[in-house]
């Protein structure tokens with residue numbers, strides 16, 4: 001049992017706990033990692049309870065409230081640690097998607113990636129099944145992980161989407177902007193039409209699929225994931241566009257050569 005009057009280098013236990021508690025608060029304020037912040041606040045609360053208890057007269061009101069705060073913080077800390085552990089040990093196939101899809105390089109942490117993909121459904125499409133239809137309202141976003149998808153416009157093949165690329169991102173980005181469309185505006189907000197037909201080219205195509213509305217609702221509370229995902233899609237769009245330009249240039253050259 002620690003005596004309330006114990007002196008260590010001239011300071012009482014209560015004083016030491018009180019001061020160290022504030023040192024923890026200072027370090028917590030300088031930290032940007034949410035887990036570290038919670039661990040430090042838990043430590044700080046525990047120390048402030050000791051400070052309040054080992055005073056000459058214990059301060060029971062703050063002690064009781066701090067016990068509650070300590071319990072809340074401890075539960076949140078444990079759930080954060082569990083989530084990080086789950087993300088670090090995600091199933092091999094999901095880990096492959098994280099690595100091969102270059103999600104880390106494009107700003108999504110493992111935890112954010114697992115949160116995002118746990119909201120998707122993994123599906124298998126058969127050859128010739130449509131993922132999107134040109135000119136039709138689209139409400140599904142796909143991330144292809146196996147197989148290939150043919151992109152057509154007016155029945156003509158314009159591109160091929162291979163694993164680790166999105167399909168439906170053009171209408172999804174539109175849909176996200178729609179979100180910011182004022183409902184009072186007389187002007188109709190743009191609709192989320194698919195810009196091309198997307199058809200399964202291989203015998204099977206495996207993809208993760210999100211419903212636009214569910215994904216938008218989730219992203220509303222996760223600003224950083226929303227920004228990282230939009231950046232990822234813009235990167236994907238740039239790659240698709242540059243491929244399209246290269247193919248068009250190649251076609252023009254071969255057309256010219258044939259004429260000569």
Ligand SMILES: Nc1ncnc2c1ncn2[C@@H]1O[C@@H]2COP(=O)(O)O[C@H]2[C@H]1O
Pocket residue numbers: 132133138151158159160161166167168169170171172193194195196197198240241244
């Ligand atoms: N030139 C292209 N190259 C690759 N993918 C494309 C191309 N044009 C359209 N797509 C994809 O086909 C999808 C059709 O629906 P979206 O317009 O929502 O999003 C489109 C893109 O994901």
